[in-house]
Amino acid sequence: PLVLECPLHSTSSTKSLQPWLVGLIAVVGFLFLVFTLMILNRLFYQTLTVNIKNKRQQKKHNSDVLATAIFKYRLRYS
Numbered sequence: 001p002l003v004l005e006c007p008l009h010s011t012s013s014t015k016s017l018q019p020w021l022v023g024l025i026a027v028v029g030f031l032f033l034v035f036t037l038m039i040l041n042r043l044f045y046q047t048l049t050v051n052i053k054n055k056r057q058q059k060k061h062n063s064d065v066l067a068t069a070i071f072k073y074r075l076r077y078s
Contacts, residue, residue, distance in 0.1 A: 017025075
């Protein structure tokens with residue numbers, strides 16, 4: 001036969017946290033989230049800035065090479 005037990009008092013009791021502890025956990029979690037996002041933001045924009053600076057230097061180098069070539073061409077054929 002199938003026997004179902006339904007105790008009057010539950011053996012596992014859930015204990016709720018104090019309200020101040022819930023608030024403290026929420027604040028610490030929020031600060032951790034903000035800290036993590038700030039670190040990721042700094043890393044992302046730092047690499048982005050380095051890439052932009054490298055591209056600017058490359059363009060400047062290319063324009064310097066072109067200007068030198070034009071100058072040499074004018075000297076040779078003038």
